[in-house]
Amino acid sequence: MELTGAEIIIECLKAEDVEYVFGYPGGAVLHIYDAFYKQDDVKHILVRHEQGATHAADGYARSTGKPGVVLVTSGPGATNAVTGIATAYMDSIPMIVITGQVPKALIGNDAFQEVDSVGITRPIVKHNFLIKDVKDIAKVFKQAFFVATTGRPGPVVIDIPKDITANKVDFKYPEDIKMRSYNPTFKGHPGQIKRAVDIILAAERPMIYTGGGVILGNGSEQLRKFTRKLGYPITQTLMGLGAFPASDKQSLGMLGMHGTYEANMGMHNCDVLIAIGARFDDRVTGNLEKFCPDATIIHVDVDPASISKNVRVDVPIVGEVAQVLNEFNQALEQTEQTPNAAALEKWWQQINEWRSQDCLKYNRESETIKPQFVLEKMFEVTKGSAIVTSDVGQHQMFAAQYYGFDEPRRWINSGGLGTMGFGLPAAMGAQFAHPEDLVMCVTGESSIQMCIQELATCTQYALPLKIINLNNGYMGMVRQWQEFFYDKRYSNSHMNVQPDFTKLAESYGHIGIRVEKPADVVPALEESIAQKDRLVFLDFITDQEENVYPMIPAGAGLNEMILV
Amino acid sequence: MRHIISILLENESGALSRVAGLFSARAYNIESLTVAPTDDSTLSRMTIVTSGTDDIIEQINKQLNKLIDVVKLHDLTEDAHIERELMLIKVQAVGEARDEVKRLVEIFRGHIIDVTDTTYTIEITGNGEKLDAFVEALSTITILEVVRSGLLGISRGDRVLG
Ligand SMILES: Cc1ncc(C[n+]2csc(CCOP(=O)(O)OP(=O)(O)O)c2C)c(N)n1
Numbered sequence: 062m063e064l065t066g067a068e069i070i071i072e073c074l075k076a077e078d079v080e081y082v083f084g085y086p087g088g089a090v091l092h093i094y095d096a097f098y099k100q101d102d103v104k105h106i107l108v109r110h111e112q113g114a115t116h117a118a119d120g121y122a123r124s125t126g127k128p129g130v131v132l133v134t135s136g137p138g139a140t141n142a143v144t145g146i147a148t149a150y151m152d153s154i155p156m157i158v159i160t161g162q163v164p165k166a167l168i169g170n171d172a173f174q175e176v177d178s179v180g181i182t183r184p185i186v187k188h189n190f191l192i193k194d195v196k197d198i199a200k201v202f203k204q205a206f207f208v209a210t211t212g213r214p215g216p217v218v219i220d221i222p223k224d225i226t227a228n229k230v231d232f233k234y235p236e237d238i239k240m241r242s243y244n245p246t247f248k249g250h251p252g253q254i255k256r257a258v259d260i261i262l263a264a265e266r267p268m269i270y271t272g273g274g275v276i277l278g279n280g281s282e283q284l285r286k287f288t289r290k291l292g293y294p295i296t297q298t299l300m301g302l303g304a305f306p307a308s309d310k311q312s313l314g315m316l317g318m319h320g321t322y323e324a325n326m327g328m329h330n331c332d333v334l335i336a337i338g339a340r341f342d343d344r345v346t347g348n349l350e351k352f353c354p355d356a357t358i359i360h361v362d363v364d365p366a367s368i369s370k371n372v373r374v375d376v377p378i379v380g381e382v383a384q385v386l387n388e389f390n391q392a393l394e395q396t397e398q399t400p401n402a403a404a405l406e407k408w409w410q411q412i413n414e415w416r417s418q419d420c421l422k423y424n425r426e427s428e429t430i431k432p433q434f435v436l437e438k439m440f441e442v443t444k445g446s447a448i449v450t451s452d453v454g455q456h457q458m459f460a461a462q463y464y465g466f467d468e469p470r471r472w473i474n475s476g477g478l479g480t481m482g483f484g485l486p487a488a489m490g491a492q493f494a495h496p497e498d499l500v501m502c503v504t505g506e507s508s509i510q511m512c513i514q515e516l517a518t519c520t521q522y523a524l525p526l527k528i529i530n531l532n533n534g535y536m537g538m539v540r541q542w543q544e545f546f547y548d549k550r551y552s553n554s555h556m557n558v559q560p561d562f563t564k565l566a567e568s569y570g571h572i573g574i575r576v577e578k579p580a581d582v583v584p585a586l587e588e589s590i591a592q593k594d595r596l597v598f599l600d601f602i603t604d605q606e607e608n609v610y611p612m613i614p615a616g617a618g619l620n621e622m623i624l625v
Numbered sequence: 626m627r628h629i630i631s632i633l634l635e636n637e638s639g640a641l642s643r644v645a646g647l648f649s650a651r652a653y654n655i656e657s658l659t660v661a662p663t664d665d666s667t668l669s670r671m672t673i674v675t676s677g678t679d680d681i682i683e684q685i686n687k688q689l690n691k692l693i694d695v696v697k698l699h700d701l702t703e704d705a706h707i708e709r710e711l712m713l714i715k716v717q718a719v720g721e722a723r724d725e726v727k728r729l730v731e732i733f734r735g736h737i738i739d740v741t742d743t744t745y746t747i748e749i750t751g752n753g754e755k756l757d758a759f760v761e762a763l764s765t766i767t768i769l770e771v772v773r774s775g776l777l778g779i780s781r782g783d784r785v786l787g
Contacts, residue, residue: 179639184650188693191639208693242635242696366687369680 066195066226067096073202074103076234079130081106081493083114087134089161092226109514111138113486115145119154120490123473124448126279128155128209135161136174144480146216147185151477153277155214157205164224178220187215195228203235212245213364214277249380249388257359257376258392264333265404267293273300274338274362274382281469283386290393291400294412296324298339299461300476307465317345318613319458322420323412325619328353336360338382341371351618361385420611420624421462429604430579432456432531436463442586447499448491452484452508455537458609460503482511492524506532507556516569519596527589528598530562533605541608566598573598628682629701629778631786632671636662640694653685657775674776697786705781708752711774717767718745726766733759
């Protein structure tokens with residue numbers, strides 16, 4: 062049967078089992094919106110700003126592992142989506158973004174609401190397409206989902222001129238797909254695996270360092286088995302938290318700029334570094350010249366370009382993280398050789414000495430609310446069971462440090478791009494995907510205002526999010542840098558003009574609670590959770606001058622931390 | 626070090642800008658870039674001359690491979706290969722210069738492909754060094770215009786990119 066391009070798009074989404082599309086209408090996509098109107102297999106979620114649509118789709122993807130889908134109109138719809146596409150790109154999140162385009166005949170004419178969406182998004186997508194013929198829609202969608210979700214995942218943009226969504230053709234969704242120019246590697250090289258296992262077992266001061274790749278590649282089970290079998294210490298990046306349980310004694314917590322003392326010292330002093338699904342980001346390595354001076358480095362990653370990009374590695378292994386870890390685990394089963402117990406015992410002694418620094422201590426007796434205290438109590442009250450999204454700033458680091466994640470896909474934040482405004486819409490996406498779960502957004506008074514309009518979307522779809530606003534009256538992270546490195550010249554980082562967040566939340570139909578005293582923190586958290594069906598906006602008035610510790614200043618090595 | 630990277634890529638609109646965009650976004654050098662369709666009309670062959678440390682060249686190769694439109698690539702400078710470039714050059718040819726230019730063109734095995742009362746247009750092929758040497762040899766002659774194709778390359782022997 063002949064279908065219009067718009068109907069074909071819906072059929073493609075159905076064929077890919079898409080539950081939700083996050084979008085916002087406009088002229089160039091009206092045919093598509095009309096097709097949405099006539100069916101209810103794929104649900105359309107109306108956001109209040111296209112940035113919100115991309116972050117919501119992103120939160121959906123991060124919390125499920127399935128691709129998030131976005132639909133926006135041409136011109137300003139597409140440009141508003143750019144921040145969210147870049148956010149997904151930097152963290153390798155599978156996402157399909159459908160952008161409307163002016164009719165084919167007008168392309169290049171500076172037509173109304175025309176922008177070169179393919180050109181604008183080229184550097185921030187895994188791939189993008191401009192569809193020029195209704196016949197190509199099905200094939201392009203098949204390719205787009207394939208590319209977005211395999212190998213190192215990432216966003217894919219599909220730009221569709223308006224006339225093509227009205228043209229008709231017979232629809233048939235391709236069953237399988239082969240692209241001669243795209244063949245991601247799945248299995249690790251057997252010779253390299255063997256070499257790696259020999260080095261791993263001979264280690265005296267080993268360190269396992271894992272990143273977001275373990276979560277994206279669903280390798281958490283395999284990582285647990287591997288780490289426990291060896292008994293080695295493990296540290297995880299901001300993006301990797303939850304792949305290995307924070308509550309396990311082998312976990313040294315997060316590493317990097319605001320990582321723990323034991324994790325960073327462990328990295329600096331290790332003799333074998335086992336890097337898995339991590340990319341040696343500058344926020345993790347500190348000064349590259351001083352990075353892991355004594356270590357033989359093994360690096361497992363699905364993206365060959367991540368290997369030896371920033372740090373030269375000794376044993377590169379290209380492959381899917383879960384696959385390679387399976388191969389490691391098999392090799393460990395089969396060999397007679399065991400880890401060097403005596404050396405390991407000494408190493409753990411050293412690590413425990415670093416641990417005894419208690420680098421995350423803070424003033425628990427404070428009269429003002431400490432942000433760390435809110436996170437600690439939030440962990441206790443929820444028993445660590447919430448899906449937590451965050452915005453960007455000090456609150457993000459505090460959440461990573463004080464809310465221990467034991468499971469993957471429960472911690473959702475913008476690590477690579479560091480996009481303020483991410484937290485609230487990402488929480489919406491996670492809540493759509495997990496309607497029964499407790500979804501909490503940890504934010505700051507500055508970040509939350511960047512996508513605050515999405516509170517209306519939450520009302521429309523009755524999303525019972527809990528918003529934990531750590532209100533320090535400053536762009537705290539900016540203020541911290543200005544305190545440390547600019548002699549306390551707080552240039553434009555004071556956020557003293559604010560809305561009354563409780564009233565603001567109420568005006569959208571939500572519950573707002575302002576919390577000013579430490580003693581009220583737990584009751585307020587409990588009250589918010591008791592409100593099962595309502596969004597509760599908790600405005601915690603926190604210590605204005607608290608800083609995130611430990612901290613590695615720019616240019617320093619991992620062993621040169623500023624401690625409290 | 627100078628490298629010549631030969632690439633087979635999908636003959637799609639936008640493929641060229643993906644490659645060019647990669648080089649500018651990551652601040653890699655491009656000395657020259659040539660591209661044209663091959664005998665298979667769905668494929669283009671591109672030759673890029675670039676330079677950088679070994680680490681940078683490794684990244685360039687990996688990042689190019691990551692582009693979905695790139696089907697295959699090979700760093701020709703890794704083994705024996707042939708380099709060719711075409712130059713069209715228009716010079717003033719009056720008086721004694723007319724004979725002098727003709728002699729030089731013969732020595733360099735070029736051709737004069739267009740003639741007026743006052744000018745010659747010369748076609749010459751070779752590797753970059755030869756073309757440079759020819760321009761050098763014309764030092765007493767007035768050069769009006771130089772057009773170079775950028776480098777093309779192919780492996781020696783039976784090795785093929787395909
Ligand atoms: C869109 C965007 N603009 C600017 C920044 C730079 N920036 C990083 S953290 C920060 C301050 C965030 O303040 P707030 O949300 O109040 O969180 P806090 O640090 O106080 O916890 C800023 C401005 C950013 N990350 N994203």
